[in-house]
Amino acid sequence: MANGKFIAYHRVSTAKQGASGLGLEAQREAVTGFLNGGAWTLVAEVVEVESGKRNDRPKLAEALALCRLHGATLVIAKLDRLARNVAFISGLMEAGVDFVAVDFPQANRLTVHILAAVAEHEAAMISARTKAALGAAKARGVKLGGDRGNLPKVARQGHAAGLATRQERAARRAADLAPIIASIRAGGVESLNGIAAELNRREIPTARGGTWSAVQVGRVLERGA
Known part of the structure; x- marks a missing residue:
């Protein structure tokens, strides 16, 4: 059902x-x-x-x-x-x-399993190639290993990566909304409040699943929608 x-x-x-x-x-x-x-x-x-x-x-x-x-x-x-x-x-x-x-x-679940198997195989192949390359480098006298004491830098890199992911999601949603907002404007609605009301009437939720306000519409438009 x-x-x-x-x-x-x-x-x-x-x-x-x-x-x-x-x-x-x-x-x-x-x-x-x-x-x-x-x-x-x-x-x-x-x-x-x-x-x-x-x-x-x-x-x-x-x-x-x-x-x-x-x-x-x-x-x-x-x-x-x-x-x-x-x-x-x-x-x-x-x-x-x-x-x-x-x-x-069942294709949805089955497809995920297939992709996981393919990804696992590829990861194993990459790991094998990496180990072979490291072994060859070590044989040539190359000093292996990196700076394990620079944890603050690693933390900053992780934060930056998370921020980039959130920004990418926001940009993609703005791109998804662009043709919808364009059609609303083409119908003569130009104000932020009017656009918000029309998005709510069409039952299109915000990124967090709520209702639209003029402020939220303005933020989307700033991203290029």
Whole structure:
């Protein structure tokens, strides 16, 4: 039984849509059937006409942005509607958006396991190469080891990295909000209070899940939205 907010993403290839049985209506019916029976909200539906072999799909990027803005889950009818390669799924996971495939609901968890296995293998390979390089350096007489007494510097570096991560998240959210705010302005709303009210009317929460105020809108605009 489905619960929460969802953004539906449908991808169709016009040349194959009729013959494959994976047309737009079939995808809509599959998603509707999956969501039926729970306390769910379908916030938006995004349709893209594109080849599954390409990764640069603007409508999918739009759907992911909507998911982040609304705190929603991306729902698709079939797993192959999303991508046919692990690299793309990895990119999706890095986007910070949960997704579910109607025909294979376990794919979300399974994909994470697969990516973890791949990452673990790569980490082991990197570790092996690093050890080999250190061994070769030691054989050449290179003194190994670093300054272990400079903990304040390490702490400052950790703080800077955390700050950079927060700034990156804020910038990404501002970018997600940019087309939404632009559409609000195009409708004649220019004041910060007016934009905040419209964002609240559209049920788009703030980064912390609250309601918008003029001050918060101003901060987003300062970041380039």
